[in-house]
Amino acid sequence: MTNTKIKVAVLGATGLVGQRFVRILADHPWFEIAALTASARSAGKTYGAAVSWALGGDVPRAAAEMDILPTSAKRLAETGIQVAFSALPAATAHGIEEELRDAGLAVFSNANAHRMDADVPILIPEVNDGHLELARGQAKRRGGSGFIVANSNCTASGLVLALKPFEPFGIRTVIATSYQAISGAGRRGLAAFDIAANVVPYIGNEEEKLARESRKILGRLAGEAIEPAPFEFNASCARVPVRDGHLLSLAIELERDIEPDAAREALASFRGAPQELRLPTAPEAPVLVRREEDRPQPSLDVEAGSPERAKGMAVTVGRIRRSGRFLNLFALVHNTIRGAAGTSVLNAELAVRRGLIPHEGGPGRTKETRP
Numbered sequence: 001m002t003n004t005k006i007k008v009a010v011l012g013a014t015g016l017v018g019q020r021f022v023r024i025l026a027d028h029p030w031f032e033i034a035a036l037t038a039s040a041r042s043a044g045k046t047y048g049a050a051v052s053w054a055l056g057g058d059v060p061r062a063a064a065e066m067d068i069l070p071t072s073a074k075r076l077a078e079t080g081i082q083v084a085f086s087a088l089p090a091a092t093a094h095g096i097e098e099e100l101r102d103a104g105l106a107v108f109s110n111a112n113a114h115r116m117d118a119d120v121p122i123l124i125p126e127v128n129d130g131h132l133e134l135a136r137g138q139a140k141r142r143g144g145s146g147f148i149v150a151n152s153n154c155t156a157s158g159l160v161l162a163l164k165p166f167e168p169f170g171i172r173t174v175i176a177t178s179y180q181a182i183s184g185a186g187r188r189g190l191a192a193f194d195i196a197a198n199v200v201p202y203i204g205n206e207e208e209k210l211a212r213e214s215r216k217i218l219g220r221l222a223g224e225a226i227e228p229a230p231f232e233f234n235a236s237c238a239r240v241p242v243r244d245g246h247l248l249s250l251a252i253e254l255e256r257d258i259e260p261d262a263a264r265e266a267l268a269s270f271r272g273a274p275q276e277l278r279l280p281t282a283p284e285a286p287v288l289v290r291r292e293e294d295r296p297q298p299s300l301d302v303e304a305g306s307p308e309r310a311k312g313m314a315v316t317v318g319r320i321r322r323s324g325r326f327l328n329l330f331a332l333v334h335n336t337i338r339g340a341a342g343t344s345v346l347n348a349e350l351a352v353r354r355g356l357i358p359h360e361g362g363p364g365r366t367k368e369t370r371p
C-alpha cells in the first residue's frame with residue numbers, strides 16, 4: 001500500500017453506525033479520518049463533546065479532538081478527502097451522496113437512498129464482488145471518478161452470506177423470520193417503554209427491503225444492470241430487546257437436496273474475494289458454523305470473526321437441520337459491523353484493490369494487507 005493514507009470522511013459520525021466507522025477507521029492501515037460530520041445539533045462541537053458514545057472503552061483520541069463539520073459537500077471539498085463513508089438517515093443521504101459523487105468522491109453508503117438505483121451496486125464483497133463493476137460504469141458514464149456503492153440493509157447482509165454457499169444447489173424458496181436488535185433502529189430509535197421485556201412484530205419496510213435487496217445482491221450482472229435472483233421469498237421481521245445482533249431463522253428450499261453435514265461443510269469452507277485478496281477488514285472465514293444445539297446467540301456470538309480488526313464481521317450459523325424439503329438454520333449478524341460500517345470499509349478496501357480509488361501506490365503495489 002502507499003506510505004500516505006487515503007483521506008476519508010465519516011458522515012453521520014455521531015450515530016451508532018457512525019461510531020462503528022470511527023472505531024474501525026481509527027487504526028486502519030490504508031485510510032485516515034480527515035473529516036467527521038453530523039447534524040446542525042452537533043456541528044461546531046468537538047466529536048468527543050458531541051457524541052453519546054455507545055461502544056464502550058474510549059472514543060478514539062484523534063477523533064475525539066476533531067471538530068464536527070456540517071454535512072455539506074462544499075465544506076467536505078475543502079478537506080481533501082477522496083472517500084466518504086455515509087451513516088446518514090436516508091432523507092439526508094440522498095442529495096449529499098449525489099453531490100459528493102459528482103465532486104469525484106467514492107461514496108460508501110449505509111443509507112437506503114440509492115440502493116435500488118440501477119447503476120449502484122449493493123455490495124457484500126464475499127457474495128457479489130463482481131457487481132463493483134457497476135460503480136466503474138457509474139463513474140465513466142458521468143465522466144468523472146466519483147461513484148456510490150451501497151451496502152445492504154443490516155439483516156440482508158447476514159441473509160445473503162448464509163445463502164450464497166447454497167447457490168450451486170439452486171435456491172428455490174427462502175422463508176426468513178428475523179429477531180432484530182434495538183441498535184438497528186439508531187441511537188434514538190426506540191423508547192425503552194416500547195421494547196423492554198417486549199417483542200414488536202413490525203419493523204417499517206423491513207420485509208420489503210429484505211426481499212428486494214437480497215434478490216439484487218444474489219442477482220446476475222448482465223451488461224450494465226442486475227437481473228434479480230428469481231427465488232421465492234417470504235419474510236417476517238420483529239424487534240426484540242437485544243442490544244446488538246440480528247438473528248434470522250431460515251427455511252431454504254433447494255433444487256438439489258443437501259444433507260446437514262454437507263450444508264455445514266459448504267458454509268464453513270465458503271470464502272470470497274476479500275479473503276483471497278487478504279483485505280485488512282476481511283474475516284478469515286466469513287461464515288462460522290456452530291454445532292451446539294443452542295447457538296448462535298447474540299450475547300455469545302455477535303462479535304464473531306478473526307483477526308481482531310474483523311471482530312463482528314463473521315456471520316454465525318447453527319441449528320442446521322432438514323425438515324421435509326427444507327433446510328433449516330439460524331444465522332446471526334452484527335447489525336452495525338457486518339450489517340453496516342464493517343462491510344462499507346471492506347467495500348472501500350476492495351475498491352482500492354480493484355483500482356477504483358486512485359492512490360499513490362497504485363493497485364498493483366498493494367503489499368501491506370494486515371495492520
Ligand SMILES: NC(=O)c1ccc[n+]([C@@H]2O[C@H](COP(=O)([O-])OP(=O)(O)OC[C@H]3O[C@@H](n4cnc5c(N)ncnc54)[C@H](OP(=O)(O)O)[C@@H]3O)[C@@H](O)[C@H]2O)c1
Pocket residue numbers: 011012013014015016017018037038039040041042043071086087088089090092110111112152153154183184185186187188335336339340
Ligand atoms: N443501526 C443499524 O443497525 C444500521 C444498519 C445498516 C444501515 N443503517 C443505516 O445507517 C444510517 C445510520 O443509522 P444509525 O443507526 O447510525 O442512525 P443514528 O444513530 O440515528 O445516527 C444518525 C446520524 O445522522 C446524523 N444526522 C441526523 N439528521 C441529520 C441531518 N439532517 N443532517 C446531517 N446529519 C444528520 C446524526 O447526527 P446528530 O447526532 O447530530 O443528530 C447522526 O450522526 C441510516 O440510514 C440507517 O438506515 C443502520
